[in-house]
Amino acid sequence: MDASLCVAWFEEAARLVHRDRDRLTRLDAEIGDGDHGTNLDRGLTEVRKALAESPPGSPAEVLTIAGTTLIRRVGGASGPLYGSVFRQMGKALQSPVTLAAFSAAFEEGVVAVERLGKAALGDKTMVDALAPASRALALAVRDGVGVREAVEQAARAAAEGAEATIPMRARKGRASYLGERSVGHMDPGAASSALFMEALATVAREAA
Amino acid sequence: MKKLINTAESVVEDALNGMAAAHPSLRVRDRVVYRAEGPLPGKVGVVSGGGSGHEPLHAGFVGYGMLDAACPGEIFTSPVPDQIVEATQAVDGGAGVLHIVKNYTGDVLNFEMAAELVEDVEVASVLVDDDVAVQDSLYTAGRRGTGATLFVEKIAGALAEESAPLAEVAAVAREVDERSRSFGIALTSCTTPAAGKPMFDLPATDVELGIGIHGEPGRARVPMRPARELAVLAMEAIHADLPLRDDLLVMVNGMGGTPLMELYVVYAEVAAFARGKGARVTRSLVGNYVTSLDMQGFSVSVCRLDERLTRLWDAPVETPALRWGR
Numbered sequence: 001m002d003a004s005l006c007v008a009w010f011e012e013a014a015r016l017v018h019r020d021r022d023r024l025t026r027l028d029a030e031i032g033d034g035d036h037g038t039n040l041d042r043g044l045t046e047v048r049k050a051l052a053e054s055p056p057g058s059p060a061e062v063l064t065i066a067g068t069t070l071i072r073r074v075g076g077a078s079g080p081l082y083g084s085v086f087r088q089m090g091k092a093l094q095s096p097v098t099l100a101a102f103s104a105a106f107e108e109g110v111v112a113v114e115r116l117g118k119a120a121l122g123d124k125t126m127v128d129a130l131a132p133a134s135r136a137l138a139l140a141v142r143d144g145v146g147v148r149e150a151v152e153q154a155a156r157a158a159a160e161g162a163e164a165t166i167p168m169r170a171r172k173g174r175a176s177y178l179g180e181r182s183v184g185h186m187d188p189g190a191a192s193s194a195l196f197m198e199a200l201a202t203v204a205r206e207a208a
Numbered sequence: 209m210k211k212l213i214n215t216a217e218s219v220v221e222d223a224l225n226g227m228a229a230a231h232p233s234l235r236v237r238d239r240v241v242y243r244a245e246g247p248l249p250g251k252v253g254v255v256s257g258g259g260s261g262h263e264p265l266h267a268g269f270v271g272y273g274m275l276d277a278a279c280p281g282e283i284f285t286s287p288v289p290d291q292i293v294e295a296t297q298a299v300d301g302g303a304g305v306l307h308i309v310k311n312y313t314g315d316v317l318n319f320e321m322a323a324e325l326v327e328d329v330e331v332a333s334v335l336v337d338d339d340v341a342v343q344d345s346l347y348t349a350g351r352r353g354t355g356a357t358l359f360v361e362k363i364a365g366a367l368a369e370e371s372a373p374l375a376e377v378a379a380v381a382r383e384v385d386e387r388s389r390s391f392g393i394a395l396t397s398c399t400t401p402a403a404g405k406p407m408f409d410l411p412a413t414d415v416e417l418g419i420g421i422h423g424e425p426g427r428a429r430v431p432m433r434p435a436r437e438l439a440v441l442a443m444e445a446i447h448a449d450l451p452l453r454d455d456l457l458v459m460v461n462g463m464g465g466t467p468l469m470e471l472y473v474v475y476a477e478v479a480a481f482a483r484g485k486g487a488r489v490t491r492s493l494v495g496n497y498v499t500s501l502d503m504q505g506f507s508v509s510v511c512r513l514d515e516r517l518t519r520l521w522d523a524p525v526e527t528p529a530l531r532w533g534r
Contacts, residue, residue, distance in 0.1 A: 025402075025403065029403065029407050029408065030408075031425075032424060033284045033407070033422040033423060033424050034284070034400065034403055034407050034423065035282070035283070035284055035285050035400070035402075038282075038402050039282070039285055042282075071288075071289060071321060072288055072289055072290050073288055073290070074288065075259075075281045075282060075285045075286045075287055075288045075314065075318060076259075076281070076282075076285040076286055076314040076318075077286075077312075077313040077314035077317055078314075079288065079314075079318070080289075080314075080317040080318060080321055081317070116317065117313070117317075171348065172313070172348075172349055173313045173349055174312065174313065174349070174420075174422070174424055176348035176349050177341075177342050177348055177349075177352065177420060177424060177426075177427075178424075178425060178427075179348075179427070181425065
């Protein structure tokens with residue numbers, strides 16, 4: 001992976017989030033406060049602007065700029081949470097950026113968000129999409145799967161993880177205030193995390 | 209949707225411009241609302257912030273005896289660390305700065321990040337978590353910060369005005385939070401300018417119990433009933449958590465879309481309930497203070513006062529939304 005591919009990842013994620021903005025906001029209105037789509041759309045617009053202003057030289061730099069921008073400019077919970085995933089990934093990413101290096105950095109990003117949000121698998125949060133994606137990447141590395149196939153598997157795992165949040169009862173974030181009434185709705189953070197992974201799969205496919 | 213806005217995107221900015229124009233005692237710069245006189249040497253700076261849509265909270269409480277700065281975020285979205293860092297550094301008069309943070313994941317995260325980024329200023333932080341509607345706190349993000357935020361800001365602000373040190377101002381803020389409880393009931397949902405339609409569907413025949421202040425649905429939905437019964441539902445929930453006794457400060461707060469007349473109807477019932485438990489309501493406040501855009505409904509907040517807290521509540525305050533004694 002080079003810097004331009006990493007920029008393309010955020011471009012594609014921005015496109016998908018913009019396309020699904022109303023769906024994400026609707027999911028959030030059901031169990032949260034109805035601003036997830038709008039906020040993330042705004043945040044990724046800022047990220048695109050930041051990346052265009054100072055074209056980064058390495059994938060690690062792309063991730064760091066994206067993470068810092070999301071932390072500093074988005075607000076809400078999603079800004080700091082997504083921001084810390086990417087900032088930590090940027091910090092941890094070794095070069096050259098092989099699939100193994102990317103997978104290791106991704107895992108650190110997920111750990112960072114688990115720590116910041118004090119969330120674990122099953123709490124009905126973005127972790128429920130990101131952690132399975134991280135595991136899928138690690139398994140792909142272990143099995144020597146190609147990059148394209150590996151991120152396809154990660155995207156599938158994230159989508160399944162997001163689906164799996166539907167019957168869960170939320171334990172973190174604003175949805176947790178609903179208790180049992182949070183059951184039956186997909187977590188909006190898990191839904192947007194699945195979009196990030198879908199975006200990664202798309203750019204990997206197109207690059208190949 | 210009919211709203212008095214220019215565009216949904218510019219509503220926060222436009223409202224802040226209006227506030228600055230209406231109140232020469234305020235200065236608005238880069239999405240932060242300050243007291244115009246600037247940092248006061250030796251006085252602890254008191255900073256709060258949170259999503260917009262709860263007006264007059266927080267910016268309406270900037271002024272003598274209350275906040276030194278408020279950081280408004282987008283509607284129902286916490287402010288970003290940059291705003292909070294800027295505000296914190298600008299109001300420091302050498303005695304440190306207190307952050308008053310409502311307990312919502314976004315607010316907590318952004319204030320935490322800001323506190324880490326601030327340089328050369330001593331920062332203390334107090335979480336407000338007064339909402340008794342959140343019961344099962346092991347399985348939630350904890351109780352929400354709602355109406356008692358006003359109590360905390362007023363009383364901590366009063367002590368800061370007396371040039372008390374940061375540790376004392378933070379301690380009194382925590383004390384007020386510990387002695388306060390709130391419960392809210394919605395008659396309707398609310399409509400954000402960006403969404404353009406109500407956040408949740410609430411049939412005309414039902415009310416939502418245990419709402420927060422972001423249009424999020426509450427703990428249960430029950431058929432509409434007379435004000436007396438709704439007031440009792442709210443007060444029972446509070447009393448079960450913090451037995452009402454001795455001297456009380458009671459606020460009946462409108463959610464933004466309820467006539468003051470109806471809030472007084474509720475207040476009469478709330479006060480009667482407290483008296484029935486043998487408590488004395490020695491201080492009260494009725495009006496729209498911690499709102500949820502155009503939502504109809506109310507919340508009740510109660511603080512168990514002692515002599516010192518009563519004195520600090522009575523201390524002079526001069527802000528756009530709260531002013532007395534000066």
